[in-house]
Every structure is written in structure tokens, then in C-alpha cells.
Amino acid sequence: MKTAEIAQRYLDYFEKNDHTIVPSASLVSPDPSILFTIAGMVPFIPYLNGTVPAPYARAADVQKCIRTNDIEEVGKTARHGTFFQMLGNWSFGDYFKQGAIEYAWELLTSPEASGGLGFDERDLWVTVYEDDDEAFGLWRGIGLPEERIQRFGAADNYWSTGQPGPAGPCSEIYFDRGPKYGRDGGPAVDDDRFTEIWNLVFMQYEITNVRSKTEFDVVGELPKKNIDTGMGLERVAFIKQGVENMYETDxxxxxxxxxxxxxxxxxxxxxxxxxxxxxxxxxxxxxxxxxxxxxxxxxxxxxxxxxxxxxxxxxxxxxxxxxxxxxxxxxxxxxxxxxxxxxxxxxxxxxxxxxxxxxxxxxxxxxxxxxxxxxxxxxxxxxxxxxxxxxxxxxxxxxxxxxxxxxxxxxxxxxxxxxxxxxxxxxxxxxxxxxxADAKSRKRALADPGVYREFRALGETVFTGYTDLETESSVLGLLADGRAVDRAAQGEIVEVILAETALYAESGGQVADKGVIVGPGFELEVLDVQKPLPGLVSHTVEVTVGEVGLGQPARSVVDAANRRAARQAHSATHLVHAALRDTLGRTATQAGSLNRAGYLRFDFAWSQALSESTRSEIEEIANNAVRENLEVSTRVLSLDDAKAAGAMALFGEKYGETVRMVDIGGPWSRELCAGTHVATSAEVGLINLVGESSVGATNRRVEALVGLEAFRSLAAERALVSQLTTSLKTPREQLPARIAELTASLKAAEKKIAAFEARALADRVPALADAAKAAGPHRLVAESLGSAASADDVRTVALQVRDRLGSDPAVVALGADVGGRAIVVVATNEAARSAGAKAGALVKIAAGVLGGGGGGRDDVAQGGGTDVSAMPAALTAISEALAA
Structure with missing residues (x-):
């Protein structure tokens, strides 16, 4: 039985039993605390812990997962893999233990001809939590012999997130691979022979004071009990296909x-x-x-x-x-x-x-x-x-x-x-x-997600900002340093939860709105707006006037000018995306974006730099769309209908069952987007592409100024060109040639100066050699050359001086200021090296004094540092080391 067929049989069975079939979530986890979807339950966590009301009573899915914590074990065992698929069926306060057990048993043991998976009942074993007599009785009730039901402790058969909250016992189903793979006696004896294929979690308790996986306090039973099951598709596949491990499946x-x-x-x-x-x-x-x-x-x-x-x-x-x-x-x-x-x-x-x-x-x-x-x-x-x-x-x-x-x-x-x-x-x-060291956080960290649960349970925050710039509401919650508080006074920075808001929370590449929240006797400056949980908006604010308390009326007021410019930038992002695809083809898809008032940054899939003519073409197409005053319209519809209409679902974005589709000029630009937009493309004003760069082997980035910022940039360039034409007494069209001519002349002059400086240094070689002094058994030249064009020039002089000192032990240490950095070069002859003088060791001594480092061979080495004023002390340190 092919892997895809096993998955389809699973979904067909549960759909027949009134489960909503949920598509797999992305491997990119919606939980900011983890990188990937590491288990089938991850997309359902908000429903399981009650943070977000479940949109269905029962569901089933095939969830893509990635887990790399055991990456070193991949290939060494039959069951370790990084990508796997988890078949799951879920009940949110609907059926419980009996339903979960009966569904699992029926699907596993029903004949393949009738849509089941065709496992022989005699090959299946079960484990239950040691105190779960109810689950034990249910397994006995469906005919499983008592000797094939084993009781395990909390380490194996009790589930929790490791945090206070919902938890409960679980029951695992194992397949007996036969005596070829180990000893008889069930999973308690040999978990290589007996392979776990399905885990049924009975989420029925609330726990607190969690000290470890097995040590916690049970508060009591949950008012709504949930079922969370997971069956490993790859494990079922290698059993059904009769191969040795998951690597040999189809x-x-x-x-x-x-x-x-x-x-x-x-x-x-x-x-x-x-x-x-x-x-x-x-x-x-x-x-x-x-x-x-x-x-x-x-x-x-x-x-x-x-x-x-x-x-x-x-x-x-x-x-x-x-x-x-x-x-x-x-x-x-x-x-x-x-x-x-x-x-x-x-x-x-x-x-x-x-x-x-x-x-x-x-x-x-x-x-x-x-x-x-x-x-x-x-x-x-x-x-x-x-x-x-x-x-x-x-x-x-x-x-x-x-x-x-x-x-x-x-x-x-x-x-x-x-x-x-x-x-x-x-x-x-x-x-x-x-x-x-120099990075500054743009916004304050939000509180732990669990703090927001009670607020989200009250319902979604209503966003009115698509149509309104002011909205009357009330204060549902206040958070200070991650803890709920009743009041906040002037000067404090807190999070405010409102029932409704006109302020846009950062998402989809668009930064948060600026604005204020005002009420009776208080005013709050909005510093940031985020969504700590799906459907919940939190405003980080500074209390600038008065004192704010729970339950007070509050009006959110958007900074209209900032919102207008942000709308322009977001709509411009869509126009640039469409222009890129029009110019480069459909594979030039968005890989990330940022848009704020007057500016957009857009990353897209492409592996080579854009030519100047291509950039101009993209800019022209986008601005032509602005000039044509295309209608911008939005519709809310199902995800499937939006995709059928040709809307682009962008990577890295999370979409629900219903989505908002933004059209600019009908299908010319059609994307799923929750951001704010202009009413017609002419409102964008102007798009000025100001940069294009690489952000990886397969991604490029364009940056643009939008609206008034684009005009200001072009006006500044016009003023600069005017200044250059006046200063150089050259017409605008001849500026490139004139600047190239001046650049060539400057390079030629710099080359002549460098040659002159090198000759001047070479002329100093005899005098430097004559200045040699005794340092222990060596003749030492330790001098500063002042300034030099390059370290190579210092090195050349040091070697020439060394050659003039003959065959007696000789060490040359020359320092110079090269572009504001202290450089020291040490050269030794063969006799000096035989007497123990090593150029690399001496350079390290000097470089330490100069505040830097260096090294090299025993015969010649180079180092340096940032403290040019310490050069005399550095050369003295070399002299003292040789004399010691």
C-alpha cells in the first residue's frame, strides 16, 4: 500500500465519521518559540489549550513535520527521520476516550477492501497509563486480550506541554514485527520488535507546579476534554509495504x-x-x-x-x-x-x-x-x-x-x-x-503567550481600520512587564488590550500604525501594535497623560498622515511584485517584504543581479500602473476560491479558511493580503527604485521610495546634478564623461605619488642600515618610517635593510602609519634565527603594544594595531626582547 494511499484512507475514514478535514499547516511553525512544526499537534495548540475557540468540534489531518534534534541518529535506526507526516484526529470537547479508541481500532483492523488498513488484530498491542482503568476497560471491551494491554508510568504514557495547563494520560498502539526483530512480551520487553504506530492522548486534566515530566500537581478535570491523536505515516508505510525501515518506503x-x-x-x-x-x-x-x-x-x-x-x-x-x-x-x-x-x-x-x-x-x-x-x-x-x-x-x-x-x-x-x-x-x-553591541531593539518584547489566553477567550479583537481611523472601545486588559495589572500611571509603558481598534498590527510586511489611544483623563502614545495570538491585538503604549484603568472607555486614533503613506507603500509593493513577474517571469515570487511610510523593501526569488535596463523597465511598469489609476478592490472569500481566482499565496504567511484578496487592476495584481491599501493606484504617487542587491544565492532585494519620499529623493538628485554642472562647468548630458575623466586623472596622480613615496623610502635604506645598534648578540634596526602608502612598502624596505646588514645576526623592525593604522614588519637573517630571533614572535610582542595582533614566518612577519602613538614603545619592546 503506497504512502499516499494510506494517508487518503485515513482522511476518508474520518471524513465519513463527521470530521472536518484540515489541510496540513506549513512546516514553518506559527509558534514563535519553535522554528518548525515539530509535531502534529502544533497547529492545534491554541484550540487544545483554550486560547482560541476551535472552529470545529472534530477534525482530521495529515500534518507535515520536521524534527532535527536527533539528526545524528538519522540512518542508524529504522524510525529516526527529519521529515515525517503525522496522521491525526482531534476532538475539541466532543467525543472522548471511547470514541478515540473505537475509531482507531476500526480503522486499523478493518479489511483493506472496505477502506481500512487491514492490520491483523493479533499483531497489535496497547499501552495505557498505569492508573487509567477506564482506558484499560475500553480496550478490553473491544476484544483486546488482557495480556496484550500493558500499563506504563507517566514517563511513557502521560502527556503535557511541560507547562501548567491541559494534560492527560495517553494510550499507545504497537505493531508486533515478529520474532525476527527481538524478544516476545510486548513493548515493555522490546520496543524494536514492537513498533509504536499510534498515540491516543486523552486531554482531561489541568496541571500546575510542573517540576518535571513526571512530577506535577493535578488541579482537577478540564471542563472540556479533548482528544489529540497521532499516527506516524512513515511507520505505518514501512509495515504495510513489508520493508525494513522508513528509508525503504515508496x-x-x-x-x-x-x-x-x-x-x-x-x-x-x-x-x-x-x-x-x-x-x-x-x-x-x-x-x-x-x-x-x-x-x-x-x-x-x-x-x-x-x-x-x-x-x-x-x-x-x-x-x-x-x-x-x-x-x-x-x-x-x-x-x-x-x-x-x-x-x-x-x-x-x-x-x-x-x-x-x-x-x-x-x-x-x-x-x-x-x-x-x-x-x-x-x-x-x-x-x-x-x-x-x-x-x-x-x-x-x-x-x-x-x-x-x-x-x-x-x-x-x-x-x-x-x-x-x-x-x-x-x-x-x-x-x-x-x-x-550597537543594535537597538525596535520594539519591546511581548509577554508570555499564556498571559493572553483569558483575553483571547473573550473573542477576536475587531479591526475597524480598513474603513475607520478612529474607533470607540473599552480597555479589556493591561499588562506591565508581562503581568496583568489594573491601572497604569503617567510615564509607564504597558500593553493595552481593546475590544476594537482602528490601529493596524504589524503583519504581512506592513509595520504597525502610529497613533494614540485616548479616554477620560488619559492619553496613551502608541509605540507598537502586535498580534501575540491569532485574533488578538496588543498595543504597547506609553501613558503620556493621566492614568488608565481596566474597563474604561478608550478611543483608538490612527495617525492619518502616517497611515496614508503606509498604504501607499503597501500598494506599491504589490505593483513592484507584479512588475517583477511581468518582466522576469512567474518564478520571480515574493520571499519577504517590509513596507512603512514612504519606503518598501521587497525580496524575491532570483539568482542574478538585475541589469540597469531591467531595473528601469520594472520601475517604468510599476509607475505606468500608478498613472493608469487602476482600481484597488478587496474581497473576503474562502482560501480555495481565492486560489482558484489566481490569487498568490505568499510563502511565510499563514492563512485561515477565509482570506482577504486584494486586486489592483483586476487580475494584473491579485494577492492574499490583510494590509491596508489605497483606493486607486494613482494614490501611490510615485515609485523610485533606489537599490537592488543580493540576500542569498537565490534571492534578490529591491528597495524603493514611495510617494512624497520618492519625490524628495528625486528632487535631491536634481539639486545635486545642478550643483555638479555648475561646479564642473559641464552640461548635464556630459557629466558622466567629465567625471570619468577626473577620476582617471586622480588615479594617475595617486599612482605617481605612491611611486614617489616608495622611492623616498628606498632612498632611506642606507641610512637605516647605518643606524643598526647592538641588541644582545644581534645588530638591530628598530625605526619608525613615519607614514607609508602601504604595508608592502614597509616590508620591501625592511628586506632591503636586512640584505645590507650582511651575514652577522641581524634583525630589522620597521614601523609606519599606513592609513591611520600602526603597521610593524620584522625581518631576520639566517644567523639571527640560529641565535633564537624569530620574526613572528617579535611581531606579536610589538603588535600587543599597538593594541592588535600579527604573525608570520620566522624570517619575515607583519602585525599591527590601532594605536599609532604607541609605535616607539612597540619598537622598544622588540629591542628589550632581543637584549634579554
Whole structure:
């Protein structure tokens, strides 16, 4: 039975039993505290914990999941994989234990011919929580023998989020793979032979004072009891298909087979190669699915996880003897295997493949350079009798060559070495600290999501801002430092929850509105507006006048000028997107955006820089749409109807069952968008593309000024051109040629000056050599040259002076100010080195005084620092070191 057929049978069964079929949520988690959807329950958490009322009483789904905490175990066991699909059926205060157990048993044991999964009852075992006599009795009631029902403790059969809130016992269903796989006696004896396939969670209690997974206090029973079940699709598939593990199922095996073909090695020949084949099969599928959900490779967050999966794949292929690009073959195989269940991987193949292939090309170059350096580090460590590669060398590989630390760890382990991870982590922390030193947070952090639950339970915050710039409401909640309070006085910064608001909460790339909230005796300046939970708006405010309290009437007032400019920017973003697709084609899809008053930033899928003519064409198309005064209309309709109408659903956005579709000029620009927009395109005013750059191997970014800001920018450029024409006494059309002529003249003059300075330094060589003094057994020249054009000039002079000092032990240490930075070069002859003078060691002494660093060979070395005034002390330090 194919994997897709198992999933469809599951959905058909539960739809027949009055469950709403819910499409899989994105792999990009809606929960800001986790990167990915790591379990089938993640999209339903707001319904399960009561934060958001469930829109249906019972539901079923096939949820895509990614989990990488056990990435090192992938390929080594039958059940560890990074991408998996979780079949789930859910009850929100509807049926409970009896219904969940009966549904699961009927689906599992009904014959395939009647739509079931056809498991033999004799192969199924069950575990229940040790005190759950009710579940035990229900399993007995459907005919399961008592000896195939085992009781486990809270560590195995009790579910909670690990936080105060809903919890409850669970019952797990296991399949007996037979004596070939281990001892008899059920899951309590051998969980390799007995494979868990389905977990039924009975969410019936509220817990508090959670101390660990097994230690907590039960407050009492929940008023509404929920069912949360999860059946692993891959596990069911490898059992139904009669294969050994998930890597050999129909959705994964084609990639493994293609890797076998490319490598020329046989699957099943040896354990190490088999693990590599499985890693490749798993990671390619996971990468494909992440790319299909809009994740792109990067060095942070989700993008880093994707990059790690892809690079582990490349590394595994290299260990199988393949050092050329293989993604075109491997990803195509995965696309064909997954397209039946997920047509998007075929529909978006151009974008997905472009991103994957570019990442492989980049990393193959990284491997070529980084592997050589790492091999030298391994060799040096072994030659010195060491067992651990230095942390600074691992950091250099990561920071300079883009060589990921996990790959360094793997290669070191293969060579029988470890890596000084503590030193590496320290250097990483220092780097992050430096990067963040000047960064300022744009907005205050929101409170813990659980704090908002009671407010969300009162209903959704009504947003009136599409039509109104002022709205009367009342204060439902006040939060100070994450805690609910009754009042807030002048000068305090708090969060305010209103029943209705005209203020737009940041989302969809549009920043939050500016404005005020006013009421009897108080005025609040709005600093930020966010949605901490779906359907709930929180206003971060500063109390500027009076005191605000719970229950008081409050009027939200939008800054009209700022909103007008924000609307212009958001509509302009849609126009630029349409112009990009019109110019570059349908694959130039949005990958992120930011729009605020007078400005837009737009990221899109594209792998090469735009020419000046292409940029001009895009700008002209967008501004023509402004000039044509196209109607901007919005409709609220179902997601399916919007997609059928051709609306673009953008990656990274979360959509409900109903969506808001924004048309500009009918179908010319049709996108799903909750932002605020102008009424006609002419209101945008003007779009001025001011920048285009790379934001990754497969993404580009355009920036534009909009409306009055665009006019001001063009007016400033006009004034600048006017000033240049006057100063250079050159007509406007001849300015480029005149500036090029002046630039060429300046470069020629700089070249002549540099040559003159180099000759002047060379002329000083005899006098410098004559100034040599004794320092221990050496003759030492330690002088400052003043200023120099480059460090190379200082180095050249140092070598020339050294050559003039003959064969006696001689050391030359010359310093100079090169562009405001202190540079020191040390050169030694063979006799000096034999007497113990090493140029690299001496440079480090001087560089330490100068506030910097340096190093090099024993015969010549270079260093420097930021403190030019310390040069005399640095040269003295060298003299003292030689004399000691």
C-alpha cells in the first residue's frame, strides 16, 4: 500500500465519521518559540489549550513535520527521520476516550477492501497509563486480550506541554514485527520488535507546579476534554509495504536508489555506506519539503537547519566517492516520489531547484577550500601528538570559509580527533556580542503567550481600520512587564488590550500604525501594535497623560498622515511584485517584504543581479500602473476560491479558511493580503527604485521610495546634478564623461605619488642600515618610517635593510602609519634565527603594544594595531626582547 494511499484512507475514514478535514499547516511553525512544526499537534495548540475557540468540534489531518534534534541518529535506526507526516484526529470537547479508541481500532483492523488498513488484530498491542482503568476497560471491551494491554508510568504514557495547563494520560498502539526483530512480551520487553504506530492522548486534566515530566500537581478535570491523536505515516508505510525501515518506503527509496546509481556502491553491502545512503534519502526529502514551504538556505534560524541538511547530504555523497554535483538527480527523484501527495513540489520546481542547485554549487566550492585547511589542521594536530583540533582553527573555518562546525566535528571524528568546542563556542559568543553591541531593539518584547489566553477567550479583537481611523472601545486588559495589572500611571509603558481598534498590527510586511489611544483623563502614545495570538491585538503604549484603568472607555486614533503613506507603500509593493513577474517571469515570487511610510523593501526569488535596463523597465511598469489609476478592490472569500481566482499565496504567511484578496487592476495584481491599501493606484504617487542587491544565492532585494519620499529623493538628485554642472562647468548630458575623466586623472596622480613615496623610502635604506645598534648578540634596526602608502612598502624596505646588514645576526623592525593604522614588519637573517630571533614572535610582542595582533614566518612577519602613538614603545619592546 503506497504512502499516499494510506494517508487518503485515513482522511476518508474520518471524513465519513463527521470530521472536518484540515489541510496540513506549513512546516514553518506559527509558534514563535519553535522554528518548525515539530509535531502534529502544533497547529492545534491554541484550540487544545483554550486560547482560541476551535472552529470545529472534530477534525482530521495529515500534518507535515520536521524534527532535527536527533539528526545524528538519522540512518542508524529504522524510525529516526527529519521529515515525517503525522496522521491525526482531534476532538475539541466532543467525543472522548471511547470514541478515540473505537475509531482507531476500526480503522486499523478493518479489511483493506472496505477502506481500512487491514492490520491483523493479533499483531497489535496497547499501552495505557498505569492508573487509567477506564482506558484499560475500553480496550478490553473491544476484544483486546488482557495480556496484550500493558500499563506504563507517566514517563511513557502521560502527556503535557511541560507547562501548567491541559494534560492527560495517553494510550499507545504497537505493531508486533515478529520474532525476527527481538524478544516476545510486548513493548515493555522490546520496543524494536514492537513498533509504536499510534498515540491516543486523552486531554482531561489541568496541571500546575510542573517540576518535571513526571512530577506535577493535578488541579482537577478540564471542563472540556479533548482528544489529540497521532499516527506516524512513515511507520505505518514501512509495515504495510513489508520493508525494513522508513528509508525503504515508496516516498523515500527512489532517492536512495539514485544515490546508489551515482556512487556505484551497493546498498546493503556495509553498514557505514548504508547509513550514508539513508541520510541522503532522508535529508533530500526534508530539504525538498522545506524549500517547497518557502524556507531558503541561510546562516540563521530555519535557513541554517535547511543548509545543514543539504550540506550533510553533499558530505555523505562525497564519502561515497562522489565529489560532483548530484542535487539535480537526487532532488528530481524526490520530487517525483512526493508529487502525488504534495503537487506543490512539481508546481514550484523551478524555484525549488534553483535554490537547491545553487546551494550545492556554493558548498562544493566551500568544501574544496575548507577541506584542504581542515586536513592540514588534522595533520598538524596528529604530528604534535594532540587529540583535539584547536577551537580557533575551527572558528576560522566557520567564520572565514563558511565551513559549518557540525561538519568540522564529523570530519575530526572520522580522523580520530575531537574539537575544542568550548573555545569555538567562546569565539562565536564574542562574535555575536560584537555584532549586537550597537543594535537597538525596535520594539519591546511581548509577554508570555499564556498571559493572553483569558483575553483571547473573550473573542477576536475587531479591526475597524480598513474603513475607520478612529474607533470607540473599552480597555479589556493591561499588562506591565508581562503581568496583568489594573491601572497604569503617567510615564509607564504597558500593553493595552481593546475590544476594537482602528490601529493596524504589524503583519504581512506592513509595520504597525502610529497613533494614540485616548479616554477620560488619559492619553496613551502608541509605540507598537502586535498580534501575540491569532485574533488578538496588543498595543504597547506609553501613558503620556493621566492614568488608565481596566474597563474604561478608550478611543483608538490612527495617525492619518502616517497611515496614508503606509498604504501607499503597501500598494506599491504589490505593483513592484507584479512588475517583477511581468518582466522576469512567474518564478520571480515574493520571499519577504517590509513596507512603512514612504519606503518598501521587497525580496524575491532570483539568482542574478538585475541589469540597469531591467531595473528601469520594472520601475517604468510599476509607475505606468500608478498613472493608469487602476482600481484597488478587496474581497473576503474562502482560501480555495481565492486560489482558484489566481490569487498568490505568499510563502511565510499563514492563512485561515477565509482570506482577504486584494486586486489592483483586476487580475494584473491579485494577492492574499490583510494590509491596508489605497483606493486607486494613482494614490501611490510615485515609485523610485533606489537599490537592488543580493540576500542569498537565490534571492534578490529591491528597495524603493514611495510617494512624497520618492519625490524628495528625486528632487535631491536634481539639486545635486545642478550643483555638479555648475561646479564642473559641464552640461548635464556630459557629466558622466567629465567625471570619468577626473577620476582617471586622480588615479594617475595617486599612482605617481605612491611611486614617489616608495622611492623616498628606498632612498632611506642606507641610512637605516647605518643606524643598526647592538641588541644582545644581534645588530638591530628598530625605526619608525613615519607614514607609508602601504604595508608592502614597509616590508620591501625592511628586506632591503636586512640584505645590507650582511651575514652577522641581524634583525630589522620597521614601523609606519599606513592609513591611520600602526603597521610593524620584522625581518631576520639566517644567523639571527640560529641565535633564537624569530620574526613572528617579535611581531606579536610589538603588535600587543599597538593594541592588535600579527604573525608570520620566522624570517619575515607583519602585525599591527590601532594605536599609532604607541609605535616607539612597540619598537622598544622588540629591542628589550632581543637584549634579554
Amino acid at each position: 516516498q523515500v527509496r527512489p532517492v536512495l536508489d539514485r544515490a546508489v546509481d551515482l556512487s556505484g556502491r551497493r546498498y546493503g553491502a556495509n553498514h557505514e555506506d548504508d547509513v550514508r545512503f539513508r541520510v541522503i534519502a532522508d535529508h533530500v526529502r526534508s530539504s525538498l519539503m522545506l524549500l517547497s514551504d518557502g524556507v531558503t538556505p541561510s546562516n540563521e534560524g530555519r535557513g541554517y537547519i535547511l543548509r545543514r541538511l543539504m550540506r550533510r547530504t553533499i558530505r555523505s555523497m562525497r564519502l561515497l566517492g562522489v565529489d560532483v554535483a548530484t542535487f539535480p538527480e537526487l532532488f528530481s527523484a524526490s520530487r517525483d516520489a512526493m508529487s502525488t501527495a504534495y503537487p506543490v513540489v512539481t508546481e514550484d520546481w523551478d524555484r525549488i531547484s534553483r535554490s537547491a542547485f545553487a546551494e550545492e554549487e556554493t558548498f562544493l566550492r566551500t568544501l574544496a577550500s575548507g577541506s584542504t585547511i581542515l586536513d592540514l589542521a588534522v595533520e598538524k594536530t596528529k604530528d604534535a601528538g594532540g587529540t583535539s583540533i584547536a577551537g580557533d582553527e575551527a572558528f576560522l573555518l566557520h567564520d572565514t570559509y563558511g565551513f559549518p562546525i557540525d561538519l568540522t566535528l564529523e570530519i575530526a571524528e572520522e580522523a580520530g580527533l575531537s574539537v575544542d568546542r568550548a573555545a569555538f563556542d567562546t569565539l562565536m559568543q564574542e562574535q555575536r556580542a560584537r555584532a549586537k
